[in-house]
Amino acid sequence: MTAVTLASPGAAVRYAPPIETELERLVAALGAIPALAERYPLRWLAVQLLEGDEHLLAEAEGLGGPAVTAALAASRERLAPHYGEDLDVALVDQRYRFVHTLARQALTRPAAPPLTLSDRIDRVVTHRWLGIPIFLALMWVVFKLTTDVAAPFVDWVDATLSGPVSGWATALLGAAGLGGSWLESLLVDGVIAGVGGVLVFVPVLLALYFALALLEDSGYMARAAFVMDRLMHALGLHGKSFLPMVVGFGCSVPAIYATRTLDSRRDRILTGLLVPFMSCSARLPVYVLIAAIFFPAQAGLVIFGLYLTGIVVAIVIGMLLRRTLFRNQPPAPFVLELPPYRLPTPRGVWRQMWERTAAFLRKATTIILATSIVVWLLLALPVRGGGRFADTPVEQSAFAALSGAVAPVFAPLGFGGWETSGALLTGFVAKEVVVSTLGQTYAVAELEEAAEAAPTNFGEDLLGIAGGLVSATGDALQVLPGVIGITLETPEEETALEGLAAAVRAGFEASSGGHGALAALAFLVFVLLYTPCMTAVAAARHEFGSRWMWVSIVGQFVVAWLAALLVFQGGRLLGW
């Protein structure tokens, strides 16, 4: 933009004739009051008073008395037939017009404004057709990074918790004379198997939060919302719904509260019903565990597919609801302020990773710990056979009896075992609890194997932990290029599953009549689509009331059940 001439060096703002007339009258009236005339430029004061500057009016009234109020009221009354209540809008609008006209006469603009770097990037990433494939490709990289790079660290944390940490706890209790007691069972089978089973996935979450922090801090996530908004709008949904739904990728609870950004209550309820279908980060540990057991070579693809399924289900259900319960809701267009692209800073990325992981750790030491203890108590309580408290086969425990009672509901879906049914029941508290409960119910065999391992001393344990970390770092660096399709590692032969993984696999095979992988996929789809957690339910009740909360719970259960049925029975019919 180049300044060439100033068209009217002495140009003054001229308002429409009725306003100019009143300004002249007001200037005359105000000028008759010396205290005002000495203190203010009178035309400016008159404009401000007509615009409704209350602070200035109070000052003017203080100096000029009731004459100011009377003159202003008379002017406003005469202008009311022309402008109604929008006199201030007319004044501001006429100033904008004046400046715009002046600028147009004084400035020469290039025919096509120069594109900034952000503009150039936006032309590609928010492109009508390229935008969504780019978004999906980036999400794919995020999940590859999350699963492949974090996997060696997951194994390291798992080996550390189930090996040395469990060993130290047992040794400490043994030294205190509590070896073999119920307290040892609580600590090892309850706390370490339960909470530890969830903590194993801290590296996965760190990797996820790292990738998301890069996308957020660079400014891309705002573009992703823009691109998806456009898609949803095209499908007849309220485009603005996608903002809470994107938040739902992190956690359903803030996503439900984020529906407040929508204007109408019906839009808020509709979006609140859809948000839980978006796969929150709490479900990720379940995906990683099951995908690593049943689909080790395609874990990233399976997880990516689940996230995509969540979006598709949300859109389909949204379209159905929009055409039935929520008809006659005109979509409301809106403006998005897209921030400029920035280079993410290591400090900013680390702060987000830490805040989110710390929140997960807080959850592990509160909700998950409490649920693990309750599950352990129910597992320790015999209701059949001749076992005693904390010394009973898990199949004869109260937990097995309770879970077994609901297991027939899941039998047509291929995962009607009491262990998986129990995990889905406790998963209502929080999705990570599915993993901790599976860890607890299947932990026996693994612990027996650990007990058979050769005893080590504290120093050897520490060396083993450090060595494991170095080895995991090396493995992660080796798989890193694989995220973008370059394979450096030599392909390993598929190793036999051990401990928890073998027990989970055997459980699914048994409950599905030999279609374990299909049942596992159906289980993942069910976990994706049923109620996220009790906190999300409380948020839905708080925002939309009890009736819609129950619609949400029952609706999600029905959708999850039907989708899992479709996967399992459909897969069987297709001969998978």
Place this chain on the structure above:
Amino acid sequence: MLHQVLQALETASGPVSLDDLSRQLGVDRGVLEDMIAFWVRKGRLQTGAGGACGKGCGSCGPRAEACVFKAGGPQTITLVERERR
């Protein structure tokens, strides 16, 4: 000119970026931001962020950074309900 901003929003067929709107109206982005701020003060438009956490949940920490996508969400500007009617 001010009313053109409201009209552009009423007639848009989907979300519009601030840059696109400034090109459509032929005004600088800074001027458009001022015009939007005026309508926000007048109560005809409202602004909002993508996320609205503020409530303690199982996954959230005490700070906004703990909410995934909260920080990365775009600012939105919408017509208030009475304006749409």
